[in-house]
Amino acid sequence: xxxxxxxxxxxxxxxxxxxxxxxxxxxxxxxxxxxxxxxxxxxxxxxxxxxxxxxxxxxxxxxxxxxxxxxxxxxx
Amino acid sequence: xxxxxxxxxxxxxxxxxxxxxxxxxxxxxxxxxxxxxxxxxxxxxxxxxxxxxxxxxxxxxxxxxxxxxxxxxxxxxxxxxxxxxxxxxxxxxxxxxxxxxxxxxxxxxxxxxxxxxxxxxxxxxxxxxxxxxxxxxxxxxxxxxxxxxxxxxxxxxxxxxxxxxxxxxxxxxxxxxxxxxxxxxxxxxxxxxxxxxxxxxxxxxxxxxxxxxxxxxxxxxxxxxxxxxxxxxxxxxxxxxxxxxxxxxxxxxxxxxxxxxxxxxxxxxxxxxxxxxxxxxxxxxxxxxxxxxxxxxxxxxxxxxxxxxxxxxxxxxxxxxxxxxxxxxxxxxxxxxxxxxxxxxxxxxxxxxxxxxxxxxxxxxxxxxxxxxxxxxxxxxxxxxxxxxxxxxxxxxxxxxxxx
Numbered sequence: 235x236x237x238x239x240x241x242x243x244x245x246x247x248x249x250x251x252x253x254x255x256x257x258x259x260x261x262x263x264x265x266x267x268x269x270x271x272x273x274x275x276x277x278x279x280x281x282x283x284x285x286x287x288x289x290x291x292x293x294x295x296x297x298x299x300x301x302x303x304x305x306x307x308x309x310x
Numbered sequence: 311x312x313x314x315x316x317x318x319x320x321x322x323x324x325x326x327x328x329x330x331x332x333x334x335x336x337x338x339x340x341x342x343x344x345x346x347x348x349x350x351x352x353x354x355x356x357x358x359x360x361x362x363x364x365x366x367x368x369x370x371x372x373x374x375x376x377x378x379x380x381x382x383x384x385x386x387x388x389x390x391x392x393x394x395x396x397x398x399x400x401x402x403x404x405x406x407x408x409x410x411x412x413x414x415x416x417x418x419x420x421x422x423x424x425x426x427x428x429x430x431x432x433x434x435x436x437x438x439x440x441x442x443x444x445x446x447x448x449x450x451x452x453x454x455x456x457x458x459x460x461x462x463x464x465x466x467x468x469x470x471x472x473x474x475x476x477x478x479x480x481x482x483x484x485x486x487x488x489x490x491x492x493x494x495x496x497x498x499x500x501x502x503x504x505x506x507x508x509x510x511x512x513x514x515x516x517x518x519x520x521x522x523x524x525x526x527x528x529x530x531x532x533x534x535x536x537x538x539x540x541x542x543x544x545x546x547x548x549x550x551x552x553x554x555x556x557x558x559x560x561x562x563x564x565x566x567x568x569x570x571x572x573x574x575x576x577x578x579x580x581x582x583x584x585x586x587x588x589x590x591x592x593x594x595x596x597x598x599x600x601x602x603x604x605x606x607x608x609x610x611x612x613x614x615x616x617x618x619x620x621x622x623x624x625x626x627x628x629x630x631x632x633x634x635x636x637x638x639x640x641x642x643x644x645x646x647x648x649x650x651x652x653x654x655x656x657x658x659x660x661x662x663x664x665x666x667x668x669x670x671x672x673x674x675x676x677x678x679x680x681x682x683x684x685x686x687x688x689x690x691x692x693x694x695x696x697x698x699x700x701x702x703x704x705x706x707x708x709x710x711x712x713x714x
Contacts, residue, residue, distance in 0.1 A: 245415040245489020247639050248551065248625050249558060253478055254485075256559055256714035273491050275409040275637065276546050279332040283563050287706060301411045301494020 235293070237306070238262055243272040244302060251277050252284060255307075259290060262309045267293065270305040281305060328544065329406040335567025338545020343574025345534050345541075346447060350579060351588050352530050353388065355451065355601050356538070357443035358628035359434035361393035362646070363653040366431075370654050388528060392535040393632055398514060399539025400636025405507035407544070411494035412638045418484030423641035426624025427631070427648030433620050434649075435656040436664055437462070437613015438603040440628035441549040441621065444610065446568070447601050449694075450575030452583065452687045454676030455606035457694065459614035466618020467553040474622065475713055493638070539633050547571075548630035550621040560712030562702035569695050576691055584684050599677055608672025612664065 241258050243251040251272050258268060270277075278295075285292055285307065294306040318326070346356045364387045371378040384390040404410035414420075434440040437459050439448060445463065448456025477484060495503055514536045521528040541547065551564035581587065586594040605613065621627040624645040626634050631649065634642035665673065678687035705711050 242486070245413060245491065246419065246485060247413065247415065247634065247641055248548070249474070249554060250419070250478075250485050250625070252559055253474065253714070257478065260714065273411070273413050273489070273494070274639075275332075275404075275407075279546055280561075283561050284559055287559070287561055297496050299496070301413075301491045 235267060235306070237269045238266040240269040240271070243270060243274070243277070245273060247274045248276045248280070252280050255281070256284070256288075259288070259307070259309055264309055266309050268307045268309070270307060271298075271302055272305070273301050273303070277305075278303065281307070325406070329403070333541075333545040335545050335547060335563050336570040337567075338541050338547040339567035339569070339571035340574055341541050341545075342446075342538060342547060343571035343578070345538055346450075346571070346575050347578030347582070349531070349534055350447075350582050350600070353527050353588075355443075355447035355575075355579070356392075357389055357439065357447060357601075358393060358396075358632065359431075359440035359443060359649075359653065361387070361389035361391070362431075362628065362632075362649050363435070363657065364390035365393065366650040366652075366654040369650060376654060376658075386525075386528075388531045391528060392531050392538075395514065395532050395535025396539035396542070396629060396632045397636045398510060399536035399541075400543040400633035401539070402507050402510045402514070402536070402636075403540035403543035403633075404637035405503040405510065408495050408497055408500050408503050409543075410503055410638050412490075412492040412640060414490040414492075414640045416485060416487035416489055418481075418487070419641050420644055422484075422623050423625070423644040424648045426620045426622070426626075427645030428652040429620030430617055430624060430628065430631075430645070431620075431649045431652035432656045432660055433466075433613050433615070433617025434628065435613075435653055435661050437610055437617060438605045439613070440617060442628055443601065444603065444605070444614070446549065446571060447575065447579075448603070449572055449691060450579040451601035452580065452678045452684075452691065453602040453606075454678050454681075455603055455610040456601075457691075458607045458610040459605070459617075462611045462614020462616075463553055463618040466615040466620075467550065467622050468557055469615075470619040470622030471554055471557055471713065538629075539636055542629055542633040543637055547633075549627040550625070550630055553618065554622055556702045556705050557711055558713050560706050560709045560714070562706045565702045566699065569699055572695055573692075576688065576695075580684065580688055583679075598679070599675060602675050602677045604673050604675045606672075606674055606676035608668045609664070 289310045291308045293308050296304045367381045368384050370376040371381050444456050444459040518529040518532040552568035555561045555564050583598045586597050589597040626642050631642045631645050635646050
């Protein structure tokens with residue numbers, strides 16, 4: 235799978251991860267994939283809600299070491 | 311099936327139901343609204359900025375900046391203790407769900423935490439309350455000032471959100487850079503967080519038990535405060551999110567959660583006030599006027615506006631700040647510290663100056679049933695909540711007022 239852009243939101247808390255994500259996704263074309271790295275637990279519930287509204291899809295959610303969660307999000 | 315994996319027992323399944331995933335915000339809102347009604351039935355409704363101010367008074371008194379004569383020690387102050395227990399309850403929730411970690415953001419974010427916390431303190435002292443006392447409790451208390459405070463909050467949130475978007479576009483480096491994450495664990499490891507969580511539960515129960523003989527009200531505040539912190543952390547209940555997200559991403563989950571809590575509070579508070587439940591030896595009128603502050607309309611509007619700006623910059627309202635402190639967000643630690651220090655200073659220097667400027671007609675107690683009766687006040691507040699609900703749902707669909 236080709237990742238078009240990586241968004242590093244490590245250390246950021248609400249609302250910055252979702253603000254940065256929304257802005258970054260605006261710059262992607264349909265079907266392109268964004269990798270998001272974050273440490274805010276809130277993103278785990280904010281992201282599905284945002285995807286439900288925007289139509290984008292979470293392809294993968296992985297727990298990495300150091301409390302980092304990696305999301306792969308495809309723009310639709 | 312001949313699978314080797316063993317199904318967890320029913321108690322483990324129950325534990326996982328509460329701590330495996332985040333709760334829907336509306337569930338958190340309903341439970342918090344119910345606990346708020348119980349607090350009012352016992353003594354008086356939920357408030358946060360008063361408790362934080364009590365911490366600040368004690369801190370400044372300890373370093374010799376305030377005279378201690380008129381300051382109640384934190385361990386005897388119901389709201390000072392309630393705020394401490396919200397932090398501890400959230401700590402328990404974060405530990406049980408293995409979400410606790412010390413999260414240090416980039417420096418720019420830390421600075422925003424301090425500035426946002428300081429602004430919140432000014433807003434709460436000028437407006438006589440925060441998003442809890444003057445909104446989540448104030449609106450169901452049928453206070454006219456609380457409705458004005460809410461309008462101020464909305465305007466403050468919109469102004470500060472526009473600032474954050476401008477900052478992200480013009481100075482992206484302010485929210486990027488080196489960050490640190492300590493004590494984080496993977497879901498299948500870190501049993502120490504669960505063990506520490508149970509130790510904290512035992513501590514909270516022990517603390518409530520200590521007060522049981524001398525101050526039963528405090529015991530209840532301790533238990534309810536702990537539950538409020540845990541529920542807020544599990545449901546990500548945050549009032550700044552409720553006000554901000556419709557104008558940011560267009561989402562309505564946070565707003566609907568808060569509305570659910572307001573509705574529960576509205577029914578419970580109206581019944582308590584109308585029937586004088588829990589009035590005891592105090593006059594029924596005093597019970598009716600509980601959480602109706604002398605801030606209608608000017609003080610409420612100014613306080614709400616300032617608080618709205620502060621909470622949006624900090625990324626957490628009063629309770630949102632407290633429960634994020636409990637899950638280890640260092641930005642919100644700094645916001646809380648700034649709130650604690652600035653709150654008593656604002657009461658000493660800023661509030662008297664604003665009080666001097668405002669005429670009496672802009673800072674009086676406005677109890678809505680005095681003007682339109684209990685029926686009219688109840689229907690008015692219900693209508694405001696319904697209009698808000700229709701707006702956020704329509705905006706979620708159309709994105710008409712969303713920035714993204």
